[in-house]
Amino acid sequence: MREAFGASFDVPDGYLNTASIGVPPAAAARAVAESVARWGSGLDRPENFDPAVVTARASFARLIGTTADRVAIGSTASQLIGLVAASLPAGTRVLVAGNEFTSVVFPFAAQRDRGVRVAEVELAEIAEHAADYDVVAVSVVQSSDGRIVDLDALRRVVATRSTRVLLDVTQAVGWLPLQVDWADWVVASGYKWLLSPRGAAWLAVHPDAPEIRPSSANWYAGPDPWSTVYGLPLRLADGARALDLSPTWLAQVGAAAAMDWLAGLDMTAVAEHCVGLADEFRAALDLPAAGSAIVSVQVPDAVSKLTAAGLTCAAWAGKARLSFHLYNTGADVERAVRALR
Numbered sequence: 432m433r434e435a436f437g438a439s440f441d442v443p444d445g446y447l448n449t450a451s452i453g454v455p456p457a458a459a460a461r462a463v464a465e466s467v468a469r470w471g472s473g474l475d476r477p478e479n480f481d482p483a484v485v486t487a488r489a490s491f492a493r494l495i496g497t498t499a500d501r502v503a504i505g506s507t508a509s510q511l512i513g514l515v516a517a518s519l520p521a522g523t524r525v526l527v528a529g530n531e532f533t534s535v536v537f538p539f540a541a542q543r544d545r546g547v548r549v550a551e552v553e554l555a556e557i558a559e560h561a562a563d564y565d566v567v568a569v570s571v572v573q574s575s576d577g578r579i580v581d582l583d584a585l586r587r588v589v590a591t592r593s594t595r596v597l598l599d600v601t602q603a604v605g606w607l608p609l610q611v612d613w614a615d616w617v618v619a620s621g622y623k624w625l626l627s628p629r630g631a632a633w634l635a636v637h638p639d640a641p642e643i644r645p646s647s648a649n650w651y652a653g654p655d656p657w658s659t660v661y662g663l664p665l666r667l668a669d670g671a672r673a674l675d676l677s678p679t680w681l682a683q684v685g686a687a688a689a690m691d692w693l694a695g696l697d698m699t700a701v702a703e704h705c706v707g708l709a710d711e712f713r714a715a716l717d718l719p720a721a722g723s724a725i726v727s728v729q730v731p732d733a734v735s736k737l738t739a740a741g742l743t744c745a746a747w748a749g750k751a752r753l754s755f756h757l758y759n760t761g762a763d764v765e766r767a768v769r770a771l772r
Contacts, residue, residue: 432457433758433760435757435758436696436700436701436757437692438456438457438458438692439456439457439458440454440455440456440457440758441454441457441460442454442758443743444741444762444763444766445740445741445742445743445763445766445767446742446743446758446759446763447737447742447743447744447753447754447755447759447763447767448743448744448745448753448754449623449624449724449754449755449756450574450577450602450623450624450725450745450752450754451623451745451754452622452623452629453605453622453623453624453625453626453627453756454626454756454758455626455627455628455685455688455689456626456688456689456692458688458692459626459627459685459688459689459692460685462684462685462687462688463628463681463684463685463688466680466681466684467681470681477680478657480678480680480683480684482687483678483680483683483684483686483687484504484678484683484687485499486687486690486691487504487621487627487631487633487683487686487687487690487691488502488504488633489694490686490687490690490691490693490694491604491619491621491625491633491635491690491694492635493694494604494605494609494625494690494693494694494698495600495604495609495610495611495612495617495619495635496609496610496611496612497611497612497617497635500670500671500672501612501635501636501637501638501670501671502633502634502635502636502671503633503634503635503636503671503672503673503674503675503676504631504632504633504675504676504678504683505632505633505634505674505675505676506630506631506632506676506679506682507534507620507630507632508534508535508599508601508618508619508620508632509534509537509538510632510647510676511618511632511633511634511674512534512535512538512539512568512597512599512616512618512634513538513541514634514643514644514645514646514647514674515538515597515616515634515643516538516539516541516542516547517538517542517644517646518641518642518643518644518646519539519542519547519565519566519641521545521546521547522545522546522547522548523542523546523547523548523565523566524547524548524550524563524564524565524566525539525547525548525549525550525564525565525566525567525568526549526550526551526552526557526560526561526563526564526566526567526568527539527549527550527551527567527568527569528551528552528553528554528557528569528570528573528580529551529552529553529554530551530573530575530748531551531568531569531570531573532570532573532574532575532599534599535568535569535570535597535599536549536568539566539568550564554569554573554578554580555581557569557580557581557585558581558584558585558587558588561585561588561589561592561594561596562588562589562592562594564594565593565594565595566594566595566596566597567585567589567594567595567596567597568596568597568599569585569596569597569598569599570598570599570600570601570602570603571598571599571600571602571603571607571609571611572600572602572603572607572723572724572725573602573725574601574602574725574747575727575747575748575750575752576725576727576747576748576750576752577602577709577721577723577724577725577726577727577752577754578721578723579603579607579722579723582598582611586613590613595615595616595640595641596614596615596616597614597615597616597617597618598611598614598616598617598618599618599619600617600618600619601618601619601620601623601624602623602624602725603624604619604624604625605623605624605625605626605693605701605756606624606698606701606702606705606724606756606757607698607702607724608698608699608702609698611635612635612637613637614635614637615636615637615639615640615641616634616635616636616637616640617634617635618632618633618634618635619632619633620632621633621682621686621689621690624724624756625686625689625690625693626689626690626693626756627682627685627686627689627690628679628681628682628684628685628686629682630679630681630682631678631679631682631683631685631686634671634674635671636670636671636674638670643674645667645673645674647674647676648665648667648673649675649676649677650677651675651676651677651678652667652668652672652673652674652675652676653666653667653668654666654667654668654669696757701757702724704757705724705755705756705757705759706722706723706724706755708724708755708759708760708761708763708764709721709723709724709725709726709753709754709755710722711761711764712726712753712755712764712767712768713726715764715768716728716730716768716771724754724755724756725752725753725754725755726752726753726754726755727747727748727750727751727752727753728750728751728753728771729749729750729751730751730771733750733751733771734746734751736770736771737751737753737767737770737771739770740766740767740769740770741766742763742766742767742770744767753767
């Protein structure tokens with residue numbers, strides 16, 4: 432059992448794969464286990480999960496610098512991005528980063544029959560070309576290699592243009608301090624750096640963003656979900672809650688426990704810890720510091736070497752991807768360096 436930032440984690444030594452699956456605090460894992468036990472004993476009612484939904488929604492809002500009334504719940508990032516993509520006018524021009532994660536790109540590319548066009552540029556050129564497009568859709572931290580988009584430059588460009596911005600913060604929120612309430616749409620899945628079960632995701636919508644068609648409208652998106660279960664007319668909540676999906680209960684239980692704790696941390700200190708370990712690893716391999724918690728290395732047989740040494744990492748884009756979160760230590764760095772040397 433490891434202790435980190437006041438919480439306990441049953442995470443194995445050498446676990447460097449948070450960018451694939453985050454390991455929850457023991458308290459969050461326990462909350463889910465207890466919920467499963469109640470389910471198995473027939474002790475829960477649907478409305479008993481509402482407090483977890485409220486807590487997780489508010490925690491996500493705090494972590495990205497916005498308010499809970501702007502946040503809709505979903506189950507995956509691509510599903511929520513798909514709502515945005517399907518609501519764009521025909522002929523919309525969308526700019527994405529080259530080699531972007533497909534959950535960001537595919538929902539827009541799937542609108543090609545309506546004339547929606549998607550173009551790719553290098554991540555470093557996103558801000559330079561943003562003004563030439565109607566929408567920019569980009570991951571704040573790239574999944575494949577941990578590169579970070581220049582948010583300040585992007586914000587300056589769109590502040591004087593009609594370009595809309597969608598940010599996927601799945602690989603950023605939970606370790607990177609964020610204040611992205613200026614973006615039109617901010618989306619994230621919770622099962623990576625937010626240390627939550629898969630099946631919980633969120634979409635923050637700016638009040639001035641173009642209207643999203645609630646094409647997944649359902650009972651939980653009603654002003655009072657428990658009184659909008661049957662029949663017409665259409666009755667939806669105000670604001671972002673009109674886009675809510677019915678919650679994945681156990682995922683929301685875990686998310687509430689993990690994210691309420693995360694949202695109370697000094698995220699600057701968390702970033703310093705995570706990036707410090709990642710840059711220490713980079714330096715040992717003669718790689719320049721990058722300011723990211725994700726490191727991608729192209730060393731011959733890197734994944735097999737790391738795996739043989741008892742470390743857990745990912746293989747992405749032909750490279751080994753290692754990710755350092757708040758429960759990792761310098762010992763994890765040392766083991767990874769020894770394995771690759």
